[in-house]
Amino acid sequence: MKAKTKAETFDRKFDADESIIDHLDVDKARRVGTKTKRVNVDFPAWMVQSIDREARRLGVTRQSLIKLWLADRLDQSRATVNN
Template identity: 60%
Template sequence: MSKQSAVEEFDRKFDAGEDISDYVDWSTARRVDPEPKRVNVDFPQWMVDSLDNEAKRLGVTRQSVIKVWIADRLEERRRSAA
């Protein structure tokens, strides 16, 4: 399997919520910034409802949806600025 197809397979499995442990060397894994910083954000009710619907669809918490979406957007902006 080529490196590119292995990366694509990893991404597909990760996005689908499948087991990716065969692709990770857990002995060297580390958290980049393990200390969370709490922030409070007010959202309109329609956003909270939409977030809750998406969280339910994915089987995760509202907080997880928010964190992943914000991380995706920040990464996208970082890449476009480079």
């Protein structure tokens, strides 16, 4: 019965927007779907220069900017398909 009590306490705290961090083992926590896979993409030099310029302006790396742009585009595409 102890496990059920823990689950009920967890659910109650979560539903009440209370902290549940004490009930979690964050050292073992992993985000779903974040396994990475390396890909190689060739861009024209002018495009790399433009990406680098925008990345510097935003204070992020080239890789971060490309991932952000791709994620935004995929979200837009997904939203279009779902409507």
